[in-house]
Amino acid sequence: MRKKIIEMRGIVKTYYQGTPNELEILHGIDLDVYEGEFLSIVGASGSGKSTLMNILGALDRPTKGHYYLDHLPMENVKDDGLSQIRNKKIGFVFQTFNLIPRSTALKNVALPMLYGGVPRSERSRRAADLLQLVEMSGRSHHRPNELSGGQKQRVAIARAMANDPAIILADEPTGALDSHTGRLVMDIFHRLHQEQGKTIILITHNAELAEETERTIRLRDGSIVDNRKNNQYQLGGYYESV
Amino acid sequence: MNLFENIRLALEGLRANKMRALLTMLGIIIGIASVMAISTLGSAMTGSVTKTMDKIGGKNIMVSLSPKNYDTQSTLQEDDLITQEELDAFRNTYADQIKAISFSTGMGSGRLNSGFIHKDVSITGASPDYGLVNNVNLVQGRFISNRDMDGNRNVIIIDTTLRNNLVGVDGDVIGKEVQVDTKSTNETYTVIGVYEKMVIDNPLFYMGDDTRVECFIPITTAKSLNPDTANTVGYESFTIMATSNTDSAAFAQTTKDYFIKGMSPLSDYTIEAQSLEAIASEATGMLGTLSLGISVIAGISLLVGGIGVMNIMLVSVTERTKEIGIRKALGARNSAIRSQFIIEAMIICLIGGIIGVGLGSVLGITGSTLMKFPSTPPIGPMIIALCFSMAIGVFFGFYPANKAAKLDPIDALRYE
Numbered sequence A: 001m002r003k004k005i006i007e008m009r010g011i012v013k014t015y016y017q018g019t020p021n022e023l024e025i026l027h028g029i030d031l032d033v034y035e036g037e038f039l040s041i042v043g044a045s046g047s048g049k050s051t052l053m054n055i056l057g058a059l060d061r062p063t064k065g066h067y068y069l070d071h072l073p074m075e076n077v078k079d080d081g082l083s084q085i086r087n088k089k090i091g092f093v094f095q096t097f098n099l100i101p102r103s104t105a106l107k108n109v110a111l112p113m114l115y116g117g118v119p120r121s122e123r124s125r126r127a128a129d130l131l132q133l134v135e136m137s138g139r140s141h142h143r144p145n146e147l148s149g150g151q152k153q154r155v156a157i158a159r160a161m162a163n164d165p166a167i168i169l170a171d172e173p174t175g176a177l178d179s180h181t182g183r184l185v186m187d188i189f190h191r192l193h194q195e196q197g198k199t200i201i202l203i204t205h206n207a208e209l210a211e212e213t214e215r216t217i218r219l220r221d222g223s224i225v226d227n228r229k230n231n232q233y234q235l236g237g238y239y240e241s242v
Numbered sequence B: 001m002n003l004f005e006n007i008r009l010a011l012e013g014l015r016a017n018k019m020r021a022l023l024t025m026l027g028i029i030i031g032i033a034s035v036m037a038i039s040t041l042g043s044a045m046t047g048s049v050t051k052t053m054d055k056i057g058g059k060n061i062m063v064s065l066s067p068k069n070y071d072t073q074s075t076l077q078e079d080d081l082i083t084q085e086e087l088d089a090f091r092n093t094y095a096d097q098i099k100a101i102s103f104s105t106g107m108g109s110g111r112l113n114s115g116f117i118h119k120d121v122s123i124t125g126a127s128p129d130y131g132l133v134n135n136v137n138l139v140q141g142r143f144i145s146n147r148d149m150d151g152n153r154n155v156i157i158i159d160t161t162l163r164n165n166l167v168g169v170d171g172d173v174i175g176k177e178v179q180v181d182t183k184s185t186n187e188t189y190t191v192i193g194v195y196e197k198m199v200i201d202n203p204l205f206y207m208g209d210d211t212r213v214e215c216f217i218p219i220t221t222a223k224s225l226n227p228d229t230a231n232t233v234g235y236e237s238f239t240i241m242a243t244s245n246t247d248s249a250a251f252a253q254t255t256k257d258y259f260i261k262g263m264s265p266l267s268d269y270t271i272e273a274q275s276l277e278a279i280a281s282e283a284t285g286m287l288g289t290l291s292l293g294i295s296v297i298a299g300i301s302l303l304v305g306g307i308g309v310m311n312i313m314l315v316s317v318t319e320r321t322k323e324i325g326i327r328k329a330l331g332a333r334n335s336a337i338r339s340q341f342i343i344e345a346m347i348i349c350l351i352g353g354i355i356g357v358g359l360g361s362v363l364g365i366t367g368s369t370l371m372k373f374p375s376t377p378p379i380g381p382m383i384i385a386l387c388f389s390m391a392i393g394v395f396f397g398f399y400p401a402n403k404a405a406k407l408d409p410i411d412a413l414r415y416e
């Protein structure tokens, strides 16, 4: 039995709380994620996927409900503690890459280690290794505006891996890429999942990509309406099937 | 995250916007440069005043009888004059504070003749201590003695240029007789000494282009030659040389009080005593007022500069909202964001301060060289200026930095 890394109970997110145009976006989400799982979240635009992802990533706090990350009740964690959790336990990959434009690829990858207090030489060494992992070594001294979308996303994935987090949260990482480039990025996630045992939560609009993951959750209007294992998926079997 | 990393980040940020950073620094540069220029100039001036004061006798106190009221005609009465006995008593009372007392009286200009040589000179009647009190640099012979005084002798001390004219550089002038015509006298004197004229190359002490040679004769001789003073026994003015550990300004007041007590309240005259130090500090005080004025301007320019820095930091925070969101998502604490922006503001101000110190020093050195008191920029104000500019950075950078630190990570990430 795999270890439970995420446990959500009755998560509610309400915007404009206490005002006449109060807006409840998530209506009591219960969700368990196990260590080393590759999970996908699908659902129509506006169904609350990103909102849920922000709470999972400790960027936002739920209005109601309990969230345990690695058995730690998050409601007890102060803001600086959340910063530390984002730094050490979570790696974000965004649809629009969100690289720092003034910094080189290498510096972008090293950034989470900077905030994590890793010494300088160790930072650049590890950042170079990570760029190698995503096959971006040749571009380590380029700035984001000198890179293609797919290259930027590879740098972003390397950055998400910087502090060797337990969980990678990817919000439509292939959304801004063509299908071929999206495929390359998706392959990297599979590799990270299988070779390094990362827990990956992937938000996608692409049903085929969702099928490739272990389990898919469907959100509709802020509630989970479907939660099922994908038959197609076999641990370690992905590469053979392509 | 450490300071070094923050400085690196700040420099990266500034490099991306060089022109903007420079324009922002302008207020700081102007403010610091003017403070630096004025303090360089000021220290040069004070230094040169002190040096010149030492040369001409900074411990001297000039005492003189002066009319209580300059508008009405007042005549100096015989018993207003300060007698030798009064002076001796005074000198005994304050023996440990007085090094010497000298007297002098100007006899005006005249013409010195010797054979075919005729030179315009000015004649000063002096007492024996005059040489000590006024730093007369005797290079040959001797100064006026008590015997010369007692005997109203016709002896004279000339300067080196006059000697060169009379007998050449190597010639012996001691004992030579010269004849001097003034408005009312026509006397023959024996040369007893030669002095070298003091060169004061300080424009603050500029006393006119008097090319006439000053010659000294015994004050008693001078008095006896003047029909107005021939029969008086007191002095109208004298100079006290205080000992080196005496506060000459305070002692001037003591002197004044002492002699006023001895004067008739009905006299038209009173005693004025002023120390050279006090006169000099008046001059430096004027400089102080000037530099205060410039400091106010500098302060205003620093304030405006600081507000400029705050403004540009607010713009920068808004421009980089998304970047702040990204940094927070990657685990930057609020304090890390805050110090990043404060240090950026500090670096802007520090660079401005360094440029200002450089510019101000160059201006100050140029100015003081032009005014003939070359100097080096003072280290103290330099360090203060740099610290102050960093303090401006912290002060005006805090608000924008705090604003950045408090941004909600999600709102910041969403910012387009």
Ligand SMILES: Nc1ncnc2c1ncn2[C@@H]1O[C@H](COP(=O)(O)OP(=O)(O)OP(=O)(O)O)[C@@H](O)[C@H]1O
Binding pocket: A015, A016, A023, A025, A043, A044, A045, A046, A047, A048, A049, A050, A051, A052
């Ligand atoms: N800060 C906010 N204030 C008010 N409403 C918000 C805020 N953030 C999100 N919402 C609302 O919450 C709902 C869910 O948004 P969310 O971004 O989670 O959708 P999503 O499922 O990620 O959509 P998409 O697939 O388009 O990215 C939307 O209706 C959105 O308008």
Ligand SMILES: [Mg+2]
Binding pocket: A049, A050, A051, A171
């Ligand atoms: Mg979304």
